[in-house]
Amino acid sequence: MTHTSGTRRARTDRLVSWAGALAFAGLLAPVLGLVLWSLLEALALGGFELRLFAALVGSLELCALALLFGLPTGLLAGLHVAELAGPRVARAVRMIADVLAGAPPLLFGVLVHSTVASFTGASSLLPSALALGLFIAPAMARATEELLSLVPEGLREAALGLGLAPWRVVLFVCLPSVRSSLGGVALALGARALGEAAPLLFTAGAVRGLGAAVFGDSPSLALGLYASMSSADPAEQGKAWAAAFVLLVTVVAASALGRSVGERRA
Amino acid sequence: MSASARAKVVVEDLRAWFAAPGRPASEATSALSGVSMRFAENEVTALIGPSGSGKSTLLRCINRMHEVTRGAGVGGSVRLDGVDVYGAKVDPVEVRRRIGLVFQRPNPLPMLSVRENVLAGFRLAGEPVPQAEELVESMLRRVALWDEVKDRLDRPGTSLSGGQQQRLCIARCLALRPEVMLMDEPCSALDPVATARIEELLNELRSKITIVVVTHNLQQAARVADSTAFLHQGELIEHEPTSVVFTNPRDPRTENYITGRFGRTTGS
Ligand SMILES: Nc1ncnc2c1ncn2[C@@H]1O[C@H](COP(=O)(O)OP(=O)(O)OP(=O)(O)O)[C@@H](O)[C@H]1O
Numbered sequence A: 001m002t003h004t005s006g007t008r009r010a011r012t013d014r015l016v017s018w019a020g021a022l023a024f025a026g027l028l029a030p031v032l033g034l035v036l037w038s039l040l041e042a043l044a045l046g047g048f049e050l051r052l053f054a055a056l057v058g059s060l061e062l063c064a065l066a067l068l069f070g071l072p073t074g075l076l077a078g079l080h081v082a083e084l085a086g087p088r089v090a091r092a093v094r095m096i097a098d099v100l101a102g103a104p105p106l107l108f109g110v111l112v113h114s115t116v117a118s119f120t121g122a123s124s125l126l127p128s129a130l131a132l133g134l135f136i137a138p139a140m141a142r143a144t145e146e147l148l149s150l151v152p153e154g155l156r157e158a159a160l161g162l163g164l165a166p167w168r169v170v171l172f173v174c175l176p177s178v179r180s181s182l183g184g185v186a187l188a189l190g191a192r193a194l195g196e197a198a199p200l201l202f203t204a205g206a207v208r209g210l211g212a213a214v215f216g217d218s219p220s221l222a223l224g225l226y227a228s229m230s231s232a233d234p235a236e237q238g239k240a241w242a243a244a245f246v247l248l249v250t251v252v253a254a255s256a257l258g259r260s261v262g263e264r265r266a
Numbered sequence B: 001m002s003a004s005a006r007a008k009v010v011v012e013d014l015r016a017w018f019a020a021p022g023r024p025a026s027e028a029t030s031a032l033s034g035v036s037m038r039f040a041e042n043e044v045t046a047l048i049g050p051s052g053s054g055k056s057t058l059l060r061c062i063n064r065m066h067e068v069t070r071g072a073g074v075g076g077s078v079r080l081d082g083v084d085v086y087g088a089k090v091d092p093v094e095v096r097r098r099i100g101l102v103f104q105r106p107n108p109l110p111m112l113s114v115r116e117n118v119l120a121g122f123r124l125a126g127e128p129v130p131q132a133e134e135l136v137e138s139m140l141r142r143v144a145l146w147d148e149v150k151d152r153l154d155r156p157g158t159s160l161s162g163g164q165q166q167r168l169c170i171a172r173c174l175a176l177r178p179e180v181m182l183m184d185e186p187c188s189a190l191d192p193v194a195t196a197r198i199e200e201l202l203n204e205l206r207s208k209i210t211i212v213v214v215t216h217n218l219q220q221a222a223r224v225a226d227s228t229a230f231l232h233q234g235e236l237i238e239h240e241p242t243s244v245v246f247t248n249p250r251d252p253r254t255e256n257y258i259t260g261r262f263g264r265t266t267g268s
C-alpha cells in the first residue's frame, strides 16, 4: 500500500460522507422549514389559542378509535394470510390489501358516508373513525404478513417440535418475536391517520374551520386546518398555521416514537 | 435389538421427498425411498450414515415434523404402539408431544430465559407446572448444564454458547417426559466431558424410554446403542445389534462406511 493511495482513499471517504450529509440535509430542510414557517406564520397572525388543543384532543380521540377499528382487523387479516390461507386465497387477499392501501384515502370517506353514515345520524365521530380505520387496516395487514414471513423457520419448528398447537405457535411464539416491529408499524400508522383529512371530508358532517370548533365537537385538526386555510380571514389562516405546527410536531413525535419502539430489541 | 423386545415404533415403506414450491411432486427430490425398520421399546437405536443419507429426514418423519417444511411430502406408515401416526384421526400435535425431537441445530426460543426454555413445552401450551423450580434444576442437572447456568437462569436462552444451547434443548425435550426421544446429533457441539455426560444420560434413560440417536461419531454409536442402523442415499442398508454392525457388517457399503472408505463427512 503506497502513501498516495492511502490519502486518496481518505479523500474519497471524506467526499462520500459529505455527500451523505448533504443529502440528509436536503431531506431534513423541508421538514424543519415547514415546522419553522408554520410556527412563524401562526405567531404573526396570532393563531395559537386554547381551542386548538381541543381540536388536537379530538384528533387524538378520533385517531385512537380509528386504530381500534383498523389495527385488529389488519392484524387478523395479516395473520390469516401468513399462517392459514392457501396460496390462492393468500394471493387474492394480498392483492386486495395492496389495492386498498394504494387507494385515494378520500374514497374511504365516500364509502362510509354512502353506507354506514346514514345509520349513525348526527354523530360524526364513529363514521370518521371507520373511514380512517379502513385507511389503516390494509397497511397493517400487509405489515403483519410481511413481518410474520420474516420469522425464522427454525423458531417455528422449535415450537411445533415441542408439541404445541399451531395456533399457539403463531400467537405465543411468532407474534411476540415481531411485537416491537408491529408496535412501531401501529404508531407510524397512527401518525399517518392523525394527519389525514381527506377521508373525513364526507364523514365529518359540515366542514368547519378551527374558529368554529367548540369543545366536545371532536373536530379534527387536519380537517380544520384544511377549512381554515381556505378562508380569506387572516385570523382563521393564523389558526390554520398554528394547527399545521401542532400537527407536524405531533406526527413527527409519533413517528419517531414508532421508529424507536420498532428498533428496540425484543 | 434383542429378539424379545417389543417394537415401540414401526416404520414401513417410508418415503419422503422435498418439492420446490409450486412444482409437482413428480419433480421432487427424494430423501427416503422405502425405509422399513422397527425401533425396540426402551432401547437406544443409533442411526449412522453419510451426510445427506436421510437420517434427519427419518427422525422428522417419525414425529411428523417433516410435513412442516414447505413442499415436503411423506408416504408409507409410521406406527407408534401399533397406531399409524399418519392416520386420519391422529393429531400431529399429540404425536410430537409423545415423540420428542432434539433438532440437529440447537434452537432455544429467543424471547424466553434459560429457565423458561426448560419449561417452554408446558408454559406455551398453557399447562401449569407444579414445582417448576425443581423441574428446571433437575432437568438442567441431568444434561450437565446446571453448574454452568445456575447463576443466569433469567438470561435469554440464546445467550448461551452453542454447546450449552444444545444441552438446554435436550433438557427442554426431556422435561416433557416423551415416550420416544429422537436426538439429531445431540453431541455435535459438545466437548468430551459434556459428551460423556450426555452418553451417561442415554444410559440412564435406557429401559425407561425409547431413544433414537443420529450420530456421526461411530465410537459413540458403539458405546451407547443397543442396535445400529446404517442409512445410505435414502435407503436402509442394514439394522443389526450394534456389535454385529461394527464387527461383522453384512453389506459392503456398511463396511466401507465404518472403515472410513467413503462418504465419511461430518456435520453439514
Ligand atoms: N429443506 C429441504 N429442502 C430440500 N431438500 C432437502 C431439505 N432437507 C433435506 N433435503 C435433502 O434430503 C436429503 C436427506 O437430507 P437429511 O437432512 O435427512 O440428511 P442427513 O442424513 O441428516 O445429513 P447430515 O448428516 O448432513 O445431517 C438430502 O439429499 C438433502 O439434500
Ligand SMILES: [Mg+2]
Binding pocket: B055, B056, B057, B104, B184
Ligand atoms: Mg441431519
